[in-house]
Amino acid sequence: MRGANHNFFNTEWTPGISQAPSFDDWFDQRHRLCARNSDTRLTATEQRRAGLSWVTAAVRLFGAGETSMLEALDASGAVTVPKLRDGAVWTHALGGDRRLVRPGTDAAAGGPGQLCRAMATGGFLFHRRLPICGVGLNELRMLHWFVGRTNGLPWPVQLLAEWQRAGPAGGLALDDPLDATGSDTSLDLRVTVDPREGAAPLRVRLTDADGSTWTSARQNLIAMTGHYIRTWWAQTLRVDLAAAPPRLDRAALTEVALVASSGSGRVWLLDAAARRPALLPVPDRSVPTVSVPRRTSTDEGDPGDRIEVDWQLSAPAPSPGRFAIVARSSFRASGGSVSLVRVPAGVSSGTVQIDYDSDTTDDLPTTRLGLEVVPLRDLAVGSDVGRLIVRDDDPNVRARVTRRDPSVNRGGRMTWVVRLNKAVDYKFEIFAGGPRTRPESEMMRVGDARRRWVDDHVGGRPKALLGPRVFELLRFRPGDHVERVSVPTRVNSLVHEHPRTLTLRFEGRGLDGGAERSTIRLR
Template sequence: MRKLLPLLSAVCMAVVLGPTAVGQPSAPPKPAGSGWRVVDGQVAWTSAKPMSGDAAVEFWSDGKLLGRARSSRDGRTFSLPGKALGDLGKVEVRAGGRRLDAPDPKFRANQAPAALPPLLPKGVADPGTPGPYQTVTGEYALDPVRLPGLDGPIEMQAVVVAPRNAPGNRPLVLFLHGRHGSCYNPNNPADQPFTWPCPAGTLMVPSYRGYLQTQQLLASQGYDTVSVSADAINALDFQAEDGGAQARSSLVRLHLAHWADWAGAGRASAPQIVRDAPVADMSKVLLVGHSRGGEGVNQAALDSLAPPPFDSGYSGPVRWTIRGNVFIAPTIFGQNPTPDVPSVTFLPACDGDVSNLQGQQYIDSTRGVSRGKALHSALYIAGANHNFFNVEWTPGESAAPSVDDYFPGDTPNPLCDPGQPARLTAAQQRAVGATYVAAAAHLFVDHELRVQPLLDGSGVRAPSADPARVLSHALGGDRTPVVVPDQSTKITGSGKLCDEINAATACLAGADQYKSPHTVSFTAAPTEAGRSAVDVRWSAAGTAAVIEPPRPVWLLGEQSLALRVIVPENSTGTSFEVAATDGSGRRTKLGKVTLNGLPGADRTMSYWAQEVRVPVPPVLQVAKLELVPSTTSGEAWLLDAHGWRPGLPDPDPAKLTRVDLGRVTAPEGDSGSKNYQVPVTVTGDAGGVLKLFRSDSTGRTWTEEALTLAPGQHTVDLSTTVVGNTRWSANYLVGAEIKAAKGTVVGSYQGGVLVTNDDPAPTITVTPTSSVAAGGALTWHVTLSEAADADIFVFGPFVAPATGPELSTTDVDPAWLRSWGIDPQPSRPLSTLSQLVLDGRIAAGAVSGDVVLQTVATGGQGADKHVALHVGAYPQELPLDTVLTGTVTAK
């Protein structure tokens, strides 16, 4: 049984955690509850209830990402193995950008949001209109399979909806749901075990049945559809460092392999519903993934083009062609999109799960990686939440208990709170989902260009999705890069270069930095190259920003210049003229654009780039691009500018080099030093460039560099030197992460060297009593028998003292209590607060430290008061289980 020790921040000192220990003995049981604890020898945060959502739980400090936490089997406990957390008083626990461990102070009070934008003009095609075919529906369940890294059987279950009597072979659309509960008790809504297989008396959550409306629409239009179950992966992916992306890819490819069999010689042995459906055309496959299912189908597309070089659970032949992906409110922890497979990404403006809308990186992170022929579209959907695209995640309609994921929070949100007029109903939201999934199918699978303007930033709508406001922008589709801001871009006038990932040169400051999906970070590194924009700020009309790319760009036959521009939320009438100057100094006015900010409020990601276009002549050279404001003051951010023409080229996938990282374990040793290599597997001969991020032994300091692979290069030197000694230290991870930059794709993006401690821990002693006058600091002195190479903590909860009266919340530092969400009033004994823990530390290299509790002055009034702490030590090799007592005298 897993046993827990509470661990919260120090009271009156900076607490710096050393590297967390891995796989150490369990501690004596202490009171349960939410908060910081030691779990199986690792510093961890425990939530009050299981976290079954899709967003990764992340630890942050001082505005910097420390890392994505690993979940325990119970779905409540999260840790960062091998990484130091630092001052726990500054550590924040987040998921999808929202604060989990305390009220979030970063958001300002709501201003009145702007009105929703008007409905866009109708497009020439409406893919939400049902087709001519009747449909047939049924399910299949095959023998379970085993997948590497997951400890349990994985179900092979799916629901099929297909056209009845449609002629010929039909395209196949496969759906994969995201991370949701796995089991439920139909007789007890509170009983929802997050485990697999489901215990007796419970049923599996039928998430895979949640897209039937979309499946029926597609089937009526002539598509075979199948939605597969992933409940086992949801229950078991806490074991996977990548959040289960590789496992979900393997599940998808296993199903596709069966469909390939059933389309050929194995059709006679196919399940009845498959034989009732038209034969699937496996050269025309569209994948649709919701939330973590989005990351799973992206990985499946990558693995289909560049198979993984390790055992992933499916190693058979690839007998299908992925024509496109649809990502519904997706995660993208690895920020490793498949650049040569077209995609559409849904970004629900009221997503309360993956609330930072990180799926934007399926568009942004493809820029410059490959040939740029595949279209990558983003759809910003006003009023949509995360869950309602799936009927089995919708309250009042689902078989298992479900919720509206948008969290009301402490500040009312006039845009997204349930029941607000700007919110879409569940039925409206599913209509949006069905319509735009069908749009992707018609465009990517059947090349119906009439549908393209719905997805590529052309500014039209599909009436079947009314009254939803759906805005689009896009990259790829063979657009010609004109301005892609970076350090080589010369900017003068009212513009300057800013960075999406760099606190010193950030494009957005203050609370606004948390309100853009374009600024979601990849690693804990403080910077990331290639993620810049042009910040245009002016205080007088006509003050131009002049942007000069590193070399002049010719536009030959393009129809428009497409710009992706962010303007402040709720702003109106931001307007500027666009002009181009060629290499000879000839200036051409291209047109005027006007933008209104997206409606925004507390916890909305409304700093999102809108696409605007200005016409260009048939032949134009751009040596300089000018943005000339028409308004008297304002600010806007230009993400990029591309030449655009109608049409959609073949994606023409390139033979990109695939790179995968691994992890190796290294004993520390007692002396000397030894080099260890981070395992790197390079598949393919084309070479390319990666962004390489590496951490130090604490996991808190990261560096970035460009890693260039020469053509034919298959080895990479990522060495780490491990120095041995005889002083105790926690296990630590020297981490490495990679991201594609040019000519590459990334499979496993995480790796490193895990260094294991092999030295005995020092002994520890604590002065058991302390006494101080009110207003002073109770201090218990802690001593080690010898210094250690990692921080050591003494900590514990308050317990009722043997004698009273007890120290209360109004007797201690109120700022400390409030930092943990505790109001000192009304006054109550400290031992009644189960989440409250006091701790102190001995810094690495030191032999002593203190546990300190600051009290407040009482003016000499009242009786003496008493306090008691039941303390233990971290790391848990240090045996300590004692009660500390203190007395605060009134005079």
């Protein structure tokens, strides 16, 4: 439901009824239909009606077994409801009665199509084996909570079909023949249309084990526009198999191909399925959950060192399972390391080696890494986030404060230089502020400093004490050795002129005792 906003579904963040400051935070203002100021945007009331309608449909389907509700929950095109004016909802009942064919897992690329890894890009264009689906689309994500680069996780595979003229555009060669018999059985393809290419008129060509083929009637898939379209804003392309001639053996389909009916276009095929309009019975089976410790800690050690982290299942694995642990620092912008764990049947606990960034240079006293559990096969998430604390064990960086000149003539610059004995590879900060000193009559005033600098840094009336207004944060970026605080003075003071001083107190890791005072005299 494009344009729907979670803020309209609770009491605390709904504009108009919450106590906390709240607003409609649907950000896709490029979307012609759904932008916040668009007439066609669903109102808050309409969004709640839509939520109510679909929750009700789900309860009636899953709770009461009313399969007529599949019309709302598993439709081939956009579903509209009178109460929503012309609002449209797209649905897929992935847990329905389907035999699923997944590109790369149950089928190879057939014809001119190409398998690709299902991530849109934000600068990451390479994968070891497959090209990336959706190059040029705006975001790189796997699951909705995974932002950024995470090499090593098994990304979903899709089929990319693109064409420059009408005709075959790509498809799937199935590993095993697909049985799509049954009077109401359809063949459902989940297809995402590239918004940059526009609507895609498509037909579907089916081939059976004897080589007989049949091509379905043309259907038009719209292009969903907007900023957040990724390669999985799919629509269902439903092929009515009742229309197929008897010569097509529906019990043994071996190829499913997309046939383009327009001059150019690009789509991604997420999967294909023989779909019966019904629910499957709930399986009598529960999947064990994986947990990692809430907190694990280690000394950093030397490059290449790893740490073993325990994991635990809620019950012995009934079948071989798989999960990954992503160790990620929120402090550094790296994508984190991925450890894959295979769990043999019958096993309920074990340890996994976690890679982290161990070096021989100074770091903050502790680095915190999140350990995120990603279930991959036949396992679910228990406590999904653990924390790994890595204690730095390398000599601390040392910082030294020097004055360029212990005294400066009026009109000159008072400059303090802070030097590190070595560069660091993290963001290192030292704070400089001016304490009150005795006697106060000798302390520099705001009017002793140049106006431009005063406006940019401290403000205040000319007679105000300058030191207590100074608040400078020296930021050493990775690789930096030297930072400065520099106060330009006026030739003619705005207040009465006799010698004055400015004392700064530097505070930060790396200074002897954590802090150091230094005074420069203004002559």
